[in-house]
Amino acid sequence: xxxxxxxxxxxxxxxxxxxxxxxxxxxxxxxxxxxxxxxxxxxxxxxxxxxxxxxxxxxxxxxxxxxxxxxxxxxxxxxxxxxxxxxxxxxxxxxxxxxxxxxxxxxxxxxxxxxxxxxxxxxxxxxxxxxxxxxxxxxxxxxxxxxxxxxxxxxxxxxxxxxxxxxxxxxxxxxxxxxxxxxxxxxxxxxxxxxxxxxxxxxxxxxxxxxxxxxxxxxxxxxxxxxxxxxxxxxxxxxxxxxxxxxxxxxxxxxxxxxxxxxxxxxxxxxxxxxxxxxxxxxxxxxxxxxxxxxxxxxxxxxxxxxxxxxxxxxxxxxxxxxxxxxxxxxxxxxxxxxxxxxxxxxxxxxxxxxxxxxxxxxxxxxxxxxxxxxxxxxxxxxxxxxxxxxxxxxxxxxxxxxxxxxxxxxxxxxxxxxxxxxxxxxxxxxxxxxxxxxxxxxxxxxxxxxxxxxxxxxxxxxxxxxxxxxxxxxxxxxxxxxxxxxxxxxx
Amino acid sequence: xxxxxxxxxxxxxxxxxxxxxxxxxxxxxxxxxxxxxxxxxxxxxxxxxxxxxxxxxxxxxxxxxxxxxxxxxxxxxxxxxxxxxxxxxxxxxxxxxxxxxxxxxxxxxxxxxxxxxxxxxxxxxxxxxxxxxxxxxxxxxxxxxxxxxxxxxxxxxxxxxxxxxxxxxxxxxxxxxxxxxxxxxxxxxxxxxxxxxxxxxxxxxxxxxxxxxxxxxxxxxxxxxxxxxxxxxxxxxxxxxxxxxxxxxxxxxxxxxxxxxxxxxxxxxxxxxxxxxxxxxxxxxxxxxxxxxxxxxxxxxxxxxxxxxxxxxxxxxxxxxxxxxxxxxxxxxxxxxxxxxxxxxxxxxxxxxxxxxxxxxxxxxxxxxxxxxxxxxxxxxxxxxxxxxxxxxxxxxxxxxxxxxxxxxxxxxxxxxxxxxxxxxxxxxxxxxxxxxxxxxxxxxxxxxxxxxxxxxxxxxxxxxxxxxxxxxxxxxxxxxxxxxxxxxxxx
Numbered sequence: 001x002x003x004x005x006x007x008x009x010x011x012x013x014x015x016x017x018x019x020x021x022x023x024x025x026x027x028x029x030x031x032x033x034x035x036x037x038x039x040x041x042x043x044x045x046x047x048x049x050x051x052x053x054x055x056x057x058x059x060x061x062x063x064x065x066x067x068x069x070x071x072x073x074x075x076x077x078x079x080x081x082x083x084x085x086x087x088x089x090x091x092x093x094x095x096x097x098x099x100x101x102x103x104x105x106x107x108x109x110x111x112x113x114x115x116x117x118x119x120x121x122x123x124x125x126x127x128x129x130x131x132x133x134x135x136x137x138x139x140x141x142x143x144x145x146x147x148x149x150x151x152x153x154x155x156x157x158x159x160x161x162x163x164x165x166x167x168x169x170x171x172x173x174x175x176x177x178x179x180x181x182x183x184x185x186x187x188x189x190x191x192x193x194x195x196x197x198x199x200x201x202x203x204x205x206x207x208x209x210x211x212x213x214x215x216x217x218x219x220x221x222x223x224x225x226x227x228x229x230x231x232x233x234x235x236x237x238x239x240x241x242x243x244x245x246x247x248x249x250x251x252x253x254x255x256x257x258x259x260x261x262x263x264x265x266x267x268x269x270x271x272x273x274x275x276x277x278x279x280x281x282x283x284x285x286x287x288x289x290x291x292x293x294x295x296x297x298x299x300x301x302x303x304x305x306x307x308x309x310x311x312x313x314x315x316x317x318x319x320x321x322x323x324x325x326x327x328x329x330x331x332x333x334x335x336x337x338x339x340x341x342x343x344x345x346x347x348x349x350x351x352x353x354x355x356x357x358x359x360x361x362x363x364x365x366x367x368x369x370x371x372x373x374x375x376x377x378x379x380x381x382x383x384x385x386x387x388x389x390x391x392x393x394x395x396x397x398x399x400x401x402x403x404x405x406x407x408x409x410x411x412x413x414x415x416x417x418x419x420x421x422x423x424x425x426x427x428x429x430x431x432x433x434x435x436x437x438x439x440x441x442x443x444x445x446x447x448x449x450x451x452x453x454x455x456x457x458x459x460x461x462x463x464x465x466x467x468x469x470x471x472x473x474x475x476x477x478x479x480x481x482x483x484x485x486x487x488x489x490x491x492x
Numbered sequence: 493x494x495x496x497x498x499x500x501x502x503x504x505x506x507x508x509x510x511x512x513x514x515x516x517x518x519x520x521x522x523x524x525x526x527x528x529x530x531x532x533x534x535x536x537x538x539x540x541x542x543x544x545x546x547x548x549x550x551x552x553x554x555x556x557x558x559x560x561x562x563x564x565x566x567x568x569x570x571x572x573x574x575x576x577x578x579x580x581x582x583x584x585x586x587x588x589x590x591x592x593x594x595x596x597x598x599x600x601x602x603x604x605x606x607x608x609x610x611x612x613x614x615x616x617x618x619x620x621x622x623x624x625x626x627x628x629x630x631x632x633x634x635x636x637x638x639x640x641x642x643x644x645x646x647x648x649x650x651x652x653x654x655x656x657x658x659x660x661x662x663x664x665x666x667x668x669x670x671x672x673x674x675x676x677x678x679x680x681x682x683x684x685x686x687x688x689x690x691x692x693x694x695x696x697x698x699x700x701x702x703x704x705x706x707x708x709x710x711x712x713x714x715x716x717x718x719x720x721x722x723x724x725x726x727x728x729x730x731x732x733x734x735x736x737x738x739x740x741x742x743x744x745x746x747x748x749x750x751x752x753x754x755x756x757x758x759x760x761x762x763x764x765x766x767x768x769x770x771x772x773x774x775x776x777x778x779x780x781x782x783x784x785x786x787x788x789x790x791x792x793x794x795x796x797x798x799x800x801x802x803x804x805x806x807x808x809x810x811x812x813x814x815x816x817x818x819x820x821x822x823x824x825x826x827x828x829x830x831x832x833x834x835x836x837x838x839x840x841x842x843x844x845x846x847x848x849x850x851x852x853x854x855x856x857x858x859x860x861x862x863x864x865x866x867x868x869x870x871x872x873x874x875x876x877x878x879x880x881x882x883x884x885x886x887x888x889x890x891x892x893x894x895x896x897x898x899x900x901x902x903x904x905x906x907x908x909x910x911x912x913x914x915x916x917x918x919x920x921x922x923x924x925x926x927x928x929x930x931x932x933x934x935x936x937x938x939x940x941x942x943x944x945x946x947x948x949x950x951x952x953x954x955x956x957x958x959x960x961x962x963x964x965x966x967x968x969x970x971x972x973x974x975x976x977x978x979x980x981x982x983x984x
Binding site: 014022023024034035063067071079080082090091106107108112114119143144148157279284285298299305307311312 | 496498515529574576578589613777785806
């Protein structure tokens with residue numbers, strides 16, 4: 001295609017020379033060069049089409065014409081900072097606010113989910129006058145210093161991780177693999193009580209809680225859906241301690257969950273966070289993001305005497321793009337589509353669960369779905385290598401899916417919201433075939449007489465090209481956790 | 493004009509309702525609504541044209557057609573993350589690298605100058621294994637938590653500022669108002685020795701230096717040009733301590749200084765920083781930015797085991813825009829224009845200095861020029877209120893200029909690089925008239941018999957609408973400093 005300017009080898013060589021080696025690439029032993037995309041499809045330099053099940057950033061579909069047009073037209077007209085009045089800024093803020101509970105009325109426009117979460121912490125600390133932050137196990141909130149501190153998903157990757165003394169980690173409200181499971185009589189309260197216990201411990205040491213921060217649904221942490229009521233109970237404890245509740249919607253907001261526009265709303269009508277942060281899908285790929293909070297929090301922040309200025313945040317182009325994204329979501333009923341197609345996908349996957357012992361759990365809301373692979377449904381031994389094998393085999397079939405979670409064994413669906421029932425059927429059909437083959441191989445492998453044949457199979461590798469053995473350990477999940485968390489992981 | 497959707501009052505009302513009150517606006521008592529811009533001109537909703545002397549972000553001119561076209565075309569084609577191979581990323585990295593010394597060969601693309609500086613600190617800390625950072629008095633490095641800590645320009649605005657124990661502030665190498673002035677026999681060495689002293693003090697307390705960070709030319713700090721040789725001496729001391737030298741080019745890079753593409757190069761051919769951060773002008777307003785460092789630093793960063801992923805950073809649209817900006821700078825010889833027009837502007841201003849006692853100092857390189865106003869050329873008492881008056885009167889003449897620095901008495905020129913000699917002549921002519929009138933009024937004010945008439949003059953206010961009296965204190969600059977730093981300040 002005409003937009004390829006270098007051959008793939010040259011691209012790879014230049015990348016090695018000029019791009020930081022910490023910036024990983026998908027399928028690094030045989031990376032994909034994408035030169036075009038449309039809707040839920042991406043195209044490589046040979047014109048090969050890939051079905052995209054992972055790019056939640058391209059929320060309304062890659063290169064949506066309405067979004068492109070809005071951006072291009074505004075770029076021609078004006079792009080400047082918010083120290084000048086502009087209608088796009090206020091109209092966008094008004095439209096965004098209309099999707100939220102009334103109380104959340106004040107916006108700060110910034111450039112990335114990371115900038116949004118950092119500002120959220122500053123708002124909470126200024127409002128409360130406190131410093132301590134409670135975050136969740138396996139949480140991911142961003143790549144800047146202050147956020148790595150509150151992201152166990154990231155800081156556990158460090159060989160010499162040092163927990164910031166103002167950061168406290170509560171158990172992930174994961175009812176499949178966590179401390180309190182689906183069979184618990186009230187996991188919402190039990191998990192919230194863990195937060196309460198942390199608050200008490202912090203108080204005993206003389207600390208004071210500024211905020212509790214959680215992704216409304218954990219994504220990198222393994223597509224975890226907290227039990228309804230959990231956020232309400234946590235908010236009660238945190239408010240009592242003088243802190244704020246920050247809902248991080250960077251991965252999951254803007255209608256993805258289908259039933260609601262915001263994922264925190266899955267907890268019930270009676271729950272309203274004090275601060276909501278947004279990111280990835282907000283501009284369909286354009287670098288922008290937002291923090292929304294209450295008037296009280298905004299006024300407390302102003303009382304510090306420090307101006308808040310963000311050079312690019314809230315510029316007329318970003319706002320034009322943000323407005324177009326909101327319009328397309330409504331015009332094309334993408335939230336409704338997420339609900340319908342997500343339900344169909346989940347139904348299809350549930351049927352696969354009946355058939356494939358490797359599938360331990362199916363969980364999801366709308367087009368945010370996780371398939372947790374396990375080697376044993378009782379011990380929940382993570383099927384990490386198998387998950388990687390699924391990802392690799394799907395890539396051979398030109399379907400892009402990823403695996404994540406602390407054990408890297410959760411297949412993550414978060415496609416553009418224009419994903420169709422046919423797309424869902426195609427990917428499930430392929431997964432069925434791959435799992436059948438895998439389970440076949442595992443059985444063969446267990447039988448000593450075919451070991452040689454089985455060992456001829458190519459070892460699976462993760463998206464970064466690290467090899468995984470198909471380890472048949474039946475050890476505790478803890479043991480596997482230690483093994484897998486030593487491998488570098490991709491977050492999305 | 494057709495792009496105004498709301499009347500100005502409605503825009504202001506919605507802004508009050510939905511935008512954080514910490515986000516300030518220029519000339520808040522009578523703000524400007526800009527709806528279009530082209531080259532070095534901005535246009536309000538009535539079609540009134542403003543000459544823009546302040547928007548260094550619109551580096552190659554507002555809405556440059558080549559930049560708009562590059563962005564629009566790539567937006568139509570593909571916008572995704574750097575986990576897929578793309579030619580724009582590597583071609584842009586290669587082209588950007590070519591503007592820098594060979595040693596600076598590895599890029600990390602991010603979304604803002606703030607993200608860039610935060611990453612620079614992480615790189616330095618990981619490489620050195622140390623924690624302490626040395627920053628300069630009046631420095632501004634960004635709006636996120638880790639950067640407010642190293643930005644005296646920001647943290648001095650806080651009523652309850654607490655210096656981070658790992659941050660150490662060295663004197664600003666300001667040869668006009670600083671500790672060592674133009675009459676010192678070797679201010680470069682003297683200022684560098686101050687850094688050396690800090691390093692020794694840190695070592696005595698058991699600390700270790702990770703980095704020295706400085707804007708290559710301080711902008712918010714008052715358009716300060718450090719004496720040549722200062723960076724070399726500092727780098728020597730910092731390297732000896734195992735730390736790195738970070739040059740922050742966010743405000744001043746990309747040819748603005750005229751003689752060189754990067755402002756750190758003003759220090760001499762023999763100076764190469766270990767890390768360079770970029771921002772504002774890099775994408776002519778598009779939210780993007782970059783950190784460039786050495787192979788050694790990049791490899792040390794990778795050895796932490798933590799992936800670096802930035803959702804939007806380095807996407808094909810940002811890179812297409814970045815490439816177009818570099819092309820336009822060359823095609824239109826904007827660096828040469830900055831040199832020529834900047835020299836003309838400085839010459840014109842020097843002539844004004846001979847005429848106007850209020851002008852204490854003219855300093856600049858290319859189209860980065862500062863005019864420091866003082867009430868007395870011996871005591872250097874800052875003419876803060878007068879600087880604000882100049883800004884306001886210029887606005888009435890439809891010229892946008894700002895005043896900054898610790899005393900808010902430095903008129904800051906940093907226009908789009910397409911600024912012309914005619915533009916320079918126009919603004920200097922207007923400043924001449926305003927200063928003449930101001931000096932006239934000051935003399936009248938000193939004479940008791942005309943006090944009543946003089947007091948009829950409208951009190952000047954800063955761009956935020958705070959009123960300043962034309963205080964005739966001849967006190968120490970320290971006294972005025974305390975007075976003015978209590979006012980909220982705009983950074984640019």
